[in-house]
Amino acid sequence: MDAIIVVDALWGDSGKGKVAAFLSQRENASWCIRAGIGTNAGHSVYLSEEHVIRTRQLPLGFLHPATQVAIGSGVAVDPQIFHDEVARYGLQGRVQVDYRCPIITAEHIRREREHAHLVGTVGTTGSGSGMAQADFVLRQAQQAKDIPSLQPYLGDIAQVANEQARATSVIIECSQGTMLSLALSPDYPFVTSGNCTVVAAADDVGLNWRNIAGAVMVVKAVPSRVGAGPLPNEMERDEIRRRGIAEYGVVTGRLRRKASDIPWELLRYAAMLNNPTEIALTFCDHYDPHVVGATQVENLTPAIWELITRVEEATNAPVTIVETGKLFEHMIDVRKVGA
Ligand code: IMP
């Protein structure tokens, strides 16, 4: 019936994985398919304080038992990380990898971590994704079909995505953020190695444009950025700590830089590029501590409603999901209220 694509408006780390898991459940999706660059993203969701699910390669849609997961052909695959996640979360029989995916090798990781420009200037996550994508462009990367251990998982994910989108419901989970897009961010070279928009995500998995039924753009109420590059309204480290909203990168462990306000011009630009049908407003607990852990619409505060209105005006799309804390249950479906 449709495919819904999940992207981030700014610099990522906004909970796209969690939103994709939420949507897999809401839409009872048959498949959740990972788009994006590679393993430079870290997606996590807390089922309880002690029980966290973290992935770098697989989409988090597998949290919904009816949903199968896959990796689109444009996404760089690190076989070791893939096998670790499949084993850790018991996903044998529920996961496929497109046979065309470029492969990240130990050599890619080493080269990326020793690359003075990527490390010193750009602030790469060092996952090897950029090096693997570069080798793919040079037509010298291996593909998933060349790796013996991946044979049981291979599939044609473009075919799965398009067939399933027509017959059922599919969620496409992108990585990074619109403002980290290689060719569309104003911040080159402080960007990642590909575009991270709705249309780029469709391309990553081979979904044709008529099968895109919707796009959820995730907006982080208190935007953050890891690595180098401009961050409007950047907070001092002391203020981040004082407000108790420090975050560390899932992949790199780096303290995330944070902004005291959403960069409204950039948000409007991201909305122009992605034209979302829905907005997920995440990290609202960092914006207004009074909503920490709220699970009911009634518990949202005037400050949050005001923010929702401003975000809706800037993006011309309704806020349908509000996140108030790190647990999975801290995501509120606000569709009925907005309607
Ligand atoms: P790379 O793509 O790992 O080489 O990193 C390039 C730039 O994008 C750096 O500034 C990274 O911090 C940033 N970046 C890459 N992946 C992510 C992500 O998943 N979340 C946030 N920032 C990212």
Ligand code: MG
């Ligand atoms: Mg791509």
